[in-house]
Amino acid sequence: MTEEWKTKLKKYYQGKLSDEEAKEVEADLEKLDAYQSVIDEELDADEHRDDAALPENDLPDGKAAKMVRSSIRHARFSLIAYVVMIVLLIYPVMTMASYLYYGWGNKANRLIDAAIETVYVTEPNVSLEEMEIEEEVGLFSLDVNMDLFKRIGDKDIKLGDWEVAYQFDQAEPPSRDYITETPPEDIPYYDTKKLYHPEASITNHDTDAWDTLEKLPEGTVAEAYLSLNDLHQPDSMREITEGLDIEWRWYAIDTGLEASGKSSEGGYLAPIGYPAQTDPDAWSPYHDGKPNAEQFMDNLRFLEDYEQQAVDIAHAKWLDLDERIDYLEGHGIKAYGGVVTGPSKEILKLQDNESVRAIYLGEVRLWN
Template sequence: MTEWTTDKEKKILWKYRFTLTLRIIRVLAAIGFLYGAYNIILSIAYDQSEKADKNYFSISQAINWTQNGYLVKNEPFLHAEITPFLSQELSLPLVRTIGKKEVQIGLVDVTKRLIAPFSSKNITYTEPSAQSGFTFYLPEDPRTGKKLTLKVDPTVWSTLEKVHEGTVADFAFSTDRYYKPEELLELLSNYDVDVLWMPLYTGELKEIKDVSYSVAGGTYFMVDGLGMTRARETDDYKSYTEIGLHSDGIKENERIMLANMEHLLKSENKTYLENVLGLRFLQERHDYLKENGFKVYGAVVTGPVKELLKLQDLKTIQSAQVGEFAYWNWTGE
């Protein structure tokens, strides 16, 4: 019979520990390999599917409609990832147009999770001044039809007068009445400016009661309204052709906007639409536009500062704001 000794016990324990450690390493390596393979297959499948393009399309539409002249940069190459828990993560550049140039002012980060309430959107501004954006005032109280007036701050025009003519800027104004989009565009066609965005009246305070708004001196402005901007039509999310705000194509722009609203209503969860994309009452707003037509009450435009100064001749303007200035980058058409 072999005599049991402390040395033999240590050897057996060491051998056991070595064997156990080796097994654990093998199991961890197998798990790591399977996890890596899963991530690779998942990423390839995600890249080959239309999910990233679909998510980008939904986010860009929401941002472009709600950000008062700021836009998600229109580009086919974007940063999109899918996590092992099937959350889609997108990072999109936010831009403002000053003259003919798009200037990045921030980043839109969106995480779309399988469970919609846990999805999130965050906008980080690289320029603090861009965070406030523009404000647009309704020309009348929708509930009573009473006209609401607000005088243009004279410093708006004096600021433009003092700026060197070799400068461009973006500029926003509200009107003292509602216009059909083609009417306002026709009015602005006499000036060398580009129209970037127009606030839409979609039944707020009248058909839609529970909306966010503020009152300044008896004048109402919408906090979570929608606006018209360049329109992108797509069936497979691969097309990046857009129609701008021009009088000769505005009816097509309206048609595309209604179609895109319908698409979002059918393809996206209501919680995701409202709480993440910020598209509250999208169904009600779509129905109002479809039944009553498009009415706008202002615009965001851009152009040479001396051309913007000429807009003071428009008696319909009841409030105005100057945005950001940039060196001359304008080409007349």
């Protein structure tokens, strides 16, 4: 029995074959039944002939062995057939149960939203496109595949892709495949930080950033992480880059824990924030229906119910969303830095800006 025939038999019991293919399988099954009938008749005939020629209870050793082997083959075929039938019956039932599990209460869409919103809140200058998000339901599993993009200059370039796998409703760490030269650390730490609160010690100073920008030729664009000397209202952040051909892409938000940079458990706490630009697409967590700051708070409250999943998905071991939400509700939203992009020489002009405390240079590309 070939694997191809087994696959066709499985599809036959699932009702997935065309009429012509189903007729071929039925013909094969009828042949198998005919073969088995002939074998059984021959064995019965041989047995009667041998019984007539031999004294009672006397059977040649060769004939006995042949009958034993035939019985074993018949038993094996019957067992395999029963197992295949049971599997073919169980699989569609389990598949249907999986769809019901993820469909009940809109669970699948909420888990997909948790993955999407985690990206926007925890990945600076990273965005998604609806057509590049795919999901697949398995046996009580849900796989979410996302292509990630970041803006360099005035063009969105592909950063890579993530595959987030849920078993039931628990997320596993994503399988990340980056095509950029400087992929982020799986779990960042103090000495890999790129954004710093005004009261935080700088542990990863990019001392060559300004020199690199100065040496880059005209016609290049860059991404830069800016840490500021003071906290700013998000609406006033554009005043820092006023008059420059520079675009803010993401704001790093003070949530009361960034000064120490530690979670409530004492571990490294990654920054969170939100896009500086609105998205015209209605599906986006930061669509143009209302201000991004409001949608940021909506996202945090939503992720609070899926915090463990968000931690498993993000480049983080802690997010401390309940403490951060309480702080933001009491103190308001203020930014301590963020990500900008634009021509390299325009970013270089920020070197003498009193508002800029530190800079970390990210991606660099030819003019686009």
